[in-house]
Amino acid sequence: MPDSATPSPPSTPSPLDLLVRYRRAMLDLDADALAELYAEDGVHEFPFLFPGMPERYRGREEIRAGYRAAWGASAARPREIREVAVHPGADPEVLTVEQQVVGTLATTGEPFTVPGLLVMRARDGLLVHVRDYMDGLGVAHAMGRLGAVAARLGAGAAGK
Numbered sequence: 528m529p530d531s532a533t534p535s536p537p538s539t540p541s542p543l544d545l546l547v548r549y550r551r552a553m554l555d556l557d558a559d560a561l562a563e564l565y566a567e568d569g570v571h572e573f574p575f576l577f578p579g580m581p582e583r584y585r586g587r588e589e590i591r592a593g594y595r596a597a598w599g600a601s602a603a604r605p606r607e608i609r610e611v612a613v614h615p616g617a618d619p620e621v622l623t624v625e626q627q628v629v630g631t632l633a634t635t636g637e638p639f640t641v642p643g644l645l646v647m648r649a650r651d652g653l654l655v656h657v658r659d660y661m662d663g664l665g666v667a668h669a670m671g672r673l674g675a676v677a678a679r680l681g682a683g684a685a686g687k
Contacts, residue, residue, distance in 0.1 A: 562588070626642075
């Protein structure tokens with residue numbers, strides 16, 4: 528019979544557990560905590576146009592460095608992530624999440640709300656693939672950069 532004082536091995540975090548920790552890292556702007564949720568070769572993709580962001584980060588260390596740089600360069604300070612819906616997939620590794628990130632800009636105090644959709648795949652307690660469908664133009668608008676982004680996009684179209 529096992530000794531009741533012997534600690535039981537930690538359980539493997541479920542996709543829902545990872546979502547809770549993911550949101551905490553986002554709210555804390557903690558790139559280290561976020562990166563540690565990913566498998567060493569995990570991928571984080573941005574399938575929608577998101578000015579100034581790459582299409583994807585490959586690997587835990589690129590995720591860590593990418594988010595650290597993005598958050599360091601941003602005046603956006605999220606204060607809440609509102610859950611719209613969580614849809615467990617037929618595949619137990621997959622979770623689809625509808626949410627809104629709500630916060631303020633540190634430079635102006637202006638509030639923002641950015642809708643998004645995450646499709647998260649977890650395996651063995653780590654994120655292996657996240658597709659982050661964020662409203663990139665909404666982010667640019669919230670940060671007061673929409674004019675600059677539009678001009679940049681227009682300049683790109685003019686050069687074709």
